[in-house]
Amino acid sequence: MGSETELKLGLLPEYSEEVTALPLLEQLSYAEPERRTLTNIYYDTSAQDLRRARVALRIRRDGERYIQTLKSAGNGQAGLSVRNEWEWERPEPSLDTDLLREHLPPALCDDSLLASLQPAFETDFERHLWWLGGESEEGAWQVEVALDRGEIRAGERRMPLCELELELKSGQSDQLFHLALEIARQLPVQVCDASKAQRGYELAGAAASLPSVAPGFDGDATLSLVRLIGDCLRAWPVQLEAAMAGDEQALQALARTLDLQLVALESLPEVAEHCQVLISQYQRLRADVARAHDWRLLDCMPQAWQHTQRDAGLKLLQGLRHKTLPGQLALATGELLWQIVDDEAVDG
Known part of the structure; x- marks a missing residue:
């Protein structure tokens, strides 16, 4: 083996x-x-x-x-x-x-x-x-x-x-x-x-479900936040890919997942202190997603206006396929999580 x-x-x-x-x-x-x-x-x-x-x-x-x-x-x-x-x-x-x-x-x-x-x-x-x-x-x-x-x-x-x-x-x-x-x-x-x-x-036909994130408390605040960061990392790249394909449900889930990721990162003192670049990159990605998603709060606007915003938002998301930000962000977060696991193993 x-x-x-x-x-x-x-x-x-x-x-x-x-x-x-x-x-x-x-x-x-x-x-x-x-x-x-x-x-x-x-x-x-x-x-x-x-x-x-x-x-x-x-x-x-x-x-x-x-x-x-x-x-x-x-x-x-x-x-x-x-x-x-x-x-x-x-x-x-x-x-x-x-x-x-x-x-x-x-x-x-x-x-x-x-x-x-x-x-x-x-x-x-x-x-x-x-x-x-x-x-x-x-x-x-x-x-x-x-x-x-x-x-x-x-x-x-x-x-x-x-x-x-x-x-x-x-x-x-x-x-x-x-x-x-x-x-x-x-x-x-x-x-x-x-x-x-x-x-x-x-x-071949096996259905793939859209990942979702459900925060939970595991008896320790730090452990719970680290687990939440990992859950968000497993979810948002898949949600982003589906959103770029026009999946409205995925776009809504993506906006929420990025919000949870930012809150979790900013709530860990050591991460918040030493990973400001990582946090600012998530803020940039969340801002792009907000431009594609948050206009939906104005459902009072005419349908023609809403269609224009939806088309512009989808074009913005699809443009992320040609940006280096999402890949760098996911890898940097993964490296952070592996470092945390290694540190815990050493401390243990």
Whole structure:
């Protein structure tokens, strides 16, 4: 069994060529970059029992190699996830279900269930790989950077795929945030907590609910605020993406989530004192969302005026796809949360 720690960034296909020109990819590389063509078939039952158990199963073709991979659901935030994975070389593109029994939940090891596994969706993409390394205060580190460009297919449905994956090979997780933030300062990226498998299932018809945030007290004020910051971070990038697609419910939820995030950040003394730049960036994003959302308070205005405001607000939100602010903001907040967790582990 291996453990995979990676940070995933989405970007518009029009910016993919600019990735290859990023200075850090040349400055920090310790090996020649590579290009690979990868075809992946994901398997599940017709009832999507594997998805419900939060595991993903695929056969990957990489050149002349076939690799069977089983992955558990990732734990993390701000695009950074840690998951378990098991890989087996296969002589042909077929499943060996006997290899899965030791690693699947007991409920999934039923013979009839395993026999009913069938292709659910596919991903087909070109991968451009760089291997980066260096020294930091915490020691040596190595990171694999992959630019994936292609598509996800489920039956007749298609979804474009364009994303960056930063996988930690050695060193501390902080290095992933450092590299990702450097990229986010130069290119408009979106933090992606959804894996390729999750998006494939959505394309295949699995409904994806809009995340919401419900503040709660956990017995300790600081712990409750930190948890709220994490809940808001998991929610607002997804809400923003849906709002940019014209979802009015998502826009309302986004405005509330950003308000909660600002209140939580400003209510933690150490954060409020040392993270003024982060707070001011949230205020900038909230101001843009306010311009797209808050005019609704004037429902007394004529319908023509309201339609004009709605169109202008949607155009403003869609313009954020080409801004570096949302990506930098999500990554900086994720890095802050990981630092808080590390500090608590040390204190503990």
